[in-house]
Amino acid sequence: MTLLPHEEEEKLGKHLTPGSRHYRAFVSPPDKYDLVSALQFCLLTTLGLREEHTLLDIGCGSLRGGRLFIPYLLSGRYFGVEPEQWLIDDGIKNELGTDIIDIKQPIFYNDRSFSFSVFNQTFDFILAQSIFSHAAQPQIEQCLAEAKKVMKATAIFVANFVEGKFNHSGNDWIYPGSTAYTLDHMTHLVTAQGLSCKPIYWPHPVGLRWILIVHPEYVEHIPPLHKTFPAMRAELDTYKQRLAHIENHPYVKAGLVINKLLRRIKSLKR
Numbered sequence: 001m002t003l004l005p006h007e008e009e010e011k012l013g014k015h016l017t018p019g020s021r022h023y024r025a026f027v028s029p030p031d032k033y034d035l036v037s038a039l040q041f042c043l044l045t046t047l048g049l050r051e052e053h054t055l056l057d058i059g060c061g062s063l064r065g066g067r068l069f070i071p072y073l074l075s076g077r078y079f080g081v082e083p084e085q086w087l088i089d090d091g092i093k094n095e096l097g098t099d100i101i102d103i104k105q106p107i108f109y110n111d112r113s114f115s116f117s118v119f120n121q122t123f124d125f126i127l128a129q130s131i132f133s134h135a136a137q138p139q140i141e142q143c144l145a146e147a148k149k150v151m152k153a154t155a156i157f158v159a160n161f162v163e164g165k166f167n168h169s170g171n172d173w174i175y176p177g178s179t180a181y182t183l184d185h186m187t188h189l190v191t192a193q194g195l196s197c198k199p200i201y202w203p204h205p206v207g208l209r210w211i212l213i214v215h216p217e218y219v220e221h222i223p224p225l226h227k228t229f230p231a232m233r234a235e236l237d238t239y240k241q242r243l244a245h246i247e248n249h250p251y252v253k254a255g256l257v258i259n260k261l262l263r264r265i266k267s268l269k270r
């Protein structure tokens with residue numbers, strides 16, 4: 001880990017405890033902020049998220065994920081639900097800037113009731129990063145029921161939670177502490193809503209367990225994580241072959257030669 005100058009560490013809230021009123025510290029241990037951005041983005045793109053897809057980021061906080069998803073997705077494809085508007089504002093101010101917001105037109109909604117139908121939109125991907133790790137059971141049930149209404153047939157809902165030996169039984173959101181559930185119980189909560197739950201291995205700095213939630217008919221089609229890297233490589237190889245094919249076309253070849261000659265002439269003139 002690189003050590004940052006003291007002022008920069010302070011600005012990034014690295015000295016603060018989780019839950020402090022700072023846009024980074026409020027959402028988790030602030031020294032893990034960048035890693036958790038990267039892990040969310042890598043997981044979703046590995047699972048097939050592409051720029052034309054729609055993404056619902058539940059409890060998007062200060063845009064720890066959004067600071068990568070918003071520039072990546074096409075305009076109007078990123079939707080964030082977050083009760084604390086100040087987190088969104090500070091995330092934009094400190095991480096993104098308003099130009100990218102004008103260009104990419106993300107849509108935000110301040111809400112605690114998991115009412116996702118307000119967007120009049122169905123989603124290819126849904127993300128609940130560090131949401132079920134603080135949510136009570138009735139909140140998880142509500143979230144799953146509402147998410148099901150807006151999931152496309154091929155949607156992947158990516159969530160994580162604290163895997164424990166017992167199930168949290170309170171009814172309130174717990175923060176900065178967390179709730180915990182067994183994997184069996186989390187699977188039961190998902191299947192009770194008529195959805196399927198697939199646990200996956202993906203790293204997380206505080207050990208949250210990742211699950212994928214899909215419509216039952218889609219569960220067999222979830223891209224296996226260990227196979228998606230070769231799939232991406234195959235995609236890249238196809239593009240490379242296409243490029244080589246284009247470069248071999250006589251007109252393109254002639255253009256490349258002329259371009260090279262022009263550059264040589266220009267450099268001789270200098």
Ligand SMILES: C[S@@+](CC[C@H](N)C(=O)[O-])C[C@H]1O[C@@H](n2cnc3c(N)ncnc32)[C@H](O)[C@@H]1O
Pocket residue numbers: 026027028036058059060061062063064065081082083084087111112113114128129130131134173
């Ligand atoms: C631990 S933070 C995670 C934020 C974000 N997903 C991330 O990875 O940085 C939990 C977030 O959920 C938000 N939250 C709390 N209750 C919520 C609810 N009922 N619906 C949606 N978000 C909620 C909090 O304000 C906070 O921003």
